[in-house]
Amino acid sequence: MTAVDVDVREAAARVLRSVETVIDGKPEVSAIALTVLIAEGHLLIEDVPGVGKTMLAKALARSVGGSVSRIQFTPDLLPSDVTGVSVYDQASGQFEFKPGSVFANLVIGDEINRASPKTQSALLECMEEGQVTVDGRSWRLPRPFMVVATQNPVEMDGTYALPEAQRDRFTASVSMGYPDAAAELTMLRSREARSPLDDVRPVVSLEELEAMIAAARAIYMSPSVEQYLLALVTATRGHPDLRLGASPRATLQLSRVAKARALLEGRDFVLPDDLASLAVAVLAHRLLPTRQALGRSGGTESEAAAEVVRSIIATTPVPRA
Structure with missing residues (x-):
């Protein structure tokens, strides 16, 4: 067997180091997030509020080049807010498609189970087929494409259980858990003045990410x-x-x-x-x-x-x- 490309491994290591500057004491969760990204999958992060679910999603998104979109799922969110909508243009006399928030390389779905099942279902086609169909026409999503969604436990107020079809489209699900005492103390001392997310910049380009994905397939x-x-x-x-x-x-x-x-x-x-x-x-x-x-x-x-x-x-x- 030949060794894998050393440059690909180094690119992966850069992403992990970048994410771990934001997420203290959770190297295994960061590793799974990167693994799912390279596997062209989607990640579900479930836990109680305040343990860093959205921070992990944002850190991963900002560490990778490409477009990033964030959707705050709320009870009044509509499917068209996610996928897009056809709008009539009076000047041309035709309907023009306005892309929704899902048109990005990495989509952060924050508190996905606070939206209605109808709105959650707007992601089914996106996550499985990499496209959006509106009014009988289909539009391809950018490649690579990944959804990182966070959700609160279903026992909490204002949540809807994810349908089985939706859960099955998430490649992996992880739980953040509370940080240990040392990690929480580090967080307390380092985040008084500013958020570590402010310093996160892309450490791999889309081309490098695509090379990692291709290497994983092989x-x-x-x-x-x-x-x-x-x-x-x-x-x-x-x-x-x-x-x-x-x-x-x-x-x-x-x-x-x-x-x-x-x-x-x-x-x-x-x-x-x-x-x-x-x-x-x-x-x-x-x-x-x-x-x-x-x-x-x-x-x-x-x-x-x-x-x-x-x-x-x-x-x-x-x-x-």
């Missing part, structure tokens, strides 16, 4: 590792603790993020560890646990689903070289 996955991937995903479909298992889309997206992880670690082949380490982030948010599983876990749906995925990883045989 990463090799052996037949035995492919079988391991299929075993993890299909185990969710007949599991007694789940009402809904992972879709074929989940299989494809777990493969892509595993290849992106291999690229970031300097390999041109995927290991079973790549799949196992990312399975919870990629699969758990798509699954629906049974009431019995929820009762045993004593937590939320996402926590119960994560427990099931971890049990599947622990009981699925790992292929040997």
Whole structure:
């Protein structure tokens, strides 16, 4: 096997360093965000308010060249505000398409579950097909294209549960969690005068990002590792603790993020560890646990689903070289 392009690895390292100047003490979350970006996926960040969800999304967006758009999801937001609308031009006597906020390389959807399901659904075509259809005509979105959405727990006031079809389009879901004491003290001392976001500048160009994406696509996955991937995903479909298992889309997206992880670690082949380490982030948010599983876990749906995925990883045989 040949080594991956050193310049690509250095570009990825620059993005991580840039994001970590803003997000203190969360290197694993920053790494997953970059991995999803290189895998041409979409990221969902779920947690309570004030732990840095939007800061992570903004830091990633500002670290990469290209256009950035931010959508604040509210109950009165309309689908046309997201996708765009056709407006009649009196001078020309024709309808002219006015692009919505989704027309950008990286779209930040802040508090996505505060908008109605109808408005949330405006992103379905965008995230899956990379295009917008309005009044029977389709417009391509810029490439590369990524949605980084934040949401508050559904138990909080003023939220709507994301539809299953919407959750399935997010490649991975992560939780920020509270920072440890040392990271919070650093944040307290360093952010008195100004926000670290003010100093974030693009550290990779769109061309470099496209090179990273192309390099990730070329990463090799052996037949035995492919079988391991299929075993993890299909185990969710007949599991007694789940009402809904992972879709074929989940299989494809777990493969892509595993290849992106291999690229970031300097390999041109995927290991079973790549799949196992990312399975919870990629699969758990798509699954629906049974009431019995929820009762045993004593937590939320996402926590119960994560427990099931971890049990599947622990009981699925790992292929040997």
